[in-house]
Amino acid sequence: MSETEQRIEVPADPLAGHPASAYFWGHVAGSGDVSDDRIEVVTNDEASAQALAAVAGGDLEHETTSRDYAHDTSITRTEDEYTLSIVDDGDTGLLGRSGALGLPVDGRGNYRFGAFSSYDRELLRGLLEGCGTICFKSSSGTVGISFVHEDRELLELTQELLDDCPVETPYGDLGETSSGGYWFGVDDDAAPEFGTWLYEECEETGLFAPSRRRKLERSLEQADAYDE
Template sequence: MSDAVAGTDDGDGAAPLEIEVPADPLAGHPATAYFWGHVAGSGDVSDDGIDVVTTDEESAQVLAAVAGGDLAHDTTTREYAHDTSITRTEDEYTLSIGAERGDGNAEVDDDESNLLGRSGALGLPVDGRGNYRFGAFSSHDRELLRGLLEGCGTVCFKSSSGTVGISFVHDDRELLAAIQELLEDCPANAPYGELGETSSGGYWFGVDDDAAPEFGSWLYADCEETGLFAPSRRRKLERSLEQADAYDE
């Protein structure tokens, strides 16, 4: 059974979008696929809880609607993964889901002390040990990949070639290998390059530039209907595609 949870206002005065979420946060569903993609891409999972970070406020609110938890806002300055000599300052929203899901009192029922209904991180799709069990979301690959892109991906316009670049960057090589397998199985044409090392000590790979427009368009095709997306990331993709089209002209 699914519940409808209020989402975020789109800024034009319209009523907030209703985000449909399943009663079980581990069930195969578009909302859970999107959530766990974000957790794998930019989250930290332990027996003490889950922390997942995003730079998009509306996306953070959607993630909270899916799994609960507390949101905190901060401003951070970080290095670019591909060039540590360049930094950027941006808003950062952290969703924290604690192992204790009670009302904050010292005494909580055993059923309320588990992490998303599990006794520890081991039973979760992402357990902090390099194990990614995305099989439950195989029918929702678009939302899963969208969450992964927004969690650990980059989108840019390459002025030198007039193309759009889509890449995935993470410290965990195994996660990137899992993303590559998802790309191979997705209905959009998304060939990709070999894994490489970043200057910050992590790993990355990119979707082929020629395939980026098709893959990016497919990735965000139904996002307005579900509300499962980061508006700032979609705008970045749309602007990049427009720049590439203008370059060709």
């Protein structure tokens, strides 16, 4: 068992209201695929992949992939990719449910996150790590946080979660990406406080991607240095 898995408090039911299940389903919605007999979720961070596996079980596979950057398809990135696969074992169904309709996301745009309403930070963290970007904008000396996904309804739901966020987090309108999906960004002025809140206390739970947190910390440091 890895150090990450040892820190995680695993819920008795991966569909019940719990910080770990909220984080898991945020990832599934952001970078996963759900069918009647399988859930697959992809992450670029090994520790995050181990955390997701600790929550819901399944098998992990690692490979190196090249893909187009979401905002600009002329740019290609090569990165590690960890895929967690959870399949119907034929006895208890998929995560103990008889089909995808018993899950909080069924792969057809029907997202039901009500069970996780008390754990919006973990849910948003999973969504950001699943379909979000963090960067330092050298042109303005600010931190950029955005969400990118092919499903417009998921991004609209993410905006609703931001509306209820305990830190004020204004954001821009939905726009289209060059790859045919959608995106929106958190206002630059709000990004530092939102990002800091999003990763508060995550070390205690293990429910985070260390590489993504490091990217946030580096971006915040660059922004502070720019102001000086």
